[in-house]
Amino acid sequence: MSAQTRELPSSMTSPETGELLTRGVRPFAVAYKGLALTVDLPGYYPDGEGDGVHVGNDMAAADAALRTMKERVDGVPSPTTIKRVRAKLKLSQRAAGAVFRVGPSAFDKYERGLIEPSGPTIQLITLLDRHPELIADLQGDLK
Structure with a gap:
């Protein structure tokens, strides 16, 4: 156990x-x-x-409340938001790591709240949440 x-x-x-x-x-x-x-x-x-x-x-519970406030005040997406956006984009954690050009286990760490994404990754998550159709352009860059 x-x-x-x-x-x-x-x-x-x-x-x-x-x-x-x-x-x-x-x-x-x-x-x-x-x-x-x-x-x-x-x-x-x-x-x-x-x-x-x-x-x-x-x-x-306190950690989750702090992340919620940081999302509201600073625009740092919470682990729940990061997971929601990744699912919306139909990406595995490993595929999201490749598209966002972060390590292969980065999204696992973001979604478990172990680390916060960097500024550019935050901006890209926010942009793709609003415009998920842009994921095709990013995935095309990987080929």
């Missing part, structure tokens, strides 16, 4: 305070350049107020 699918224990001892923490969800504010989103953040929390401990994929 992988670490991502393993059932987490219902409680743990805080490594900092020794206090008993219970698995739960609390609202968490994520802010970026004047925007703010509140997400439900899973983790281990003390009774009442206090800091929690986050393990595994607990921070995924």
Whole structure:
């Protein structure tokens, strides 16, 4: 069983305070350049107020909120947007890497949120989202 699918224990001892923490969800504010989103953040929390401990994929909701705000403010496409545009263009991740002239595993990394595309790649993704018919011109350059 992988670490991502393993059932987490219902409680743990805080490594900092020794206090008993219970698995739960609390609202968490994520802010970026004047925007703010509140997400439900899973983790281990003390009774009442206090800091929690986050393990595994607990921070995924906060990461997704940050990417959403970066897309709105800076135009950096989120992993979901990148995957949607690639599917719209009917390209595999490897084929998208060839068309965009980035590494063969770049789109896998973009779509998993491990790295963000460079400025020119962002512009090309945005352009092809608006004008998908232009993909034929780019694919013709590969032949």
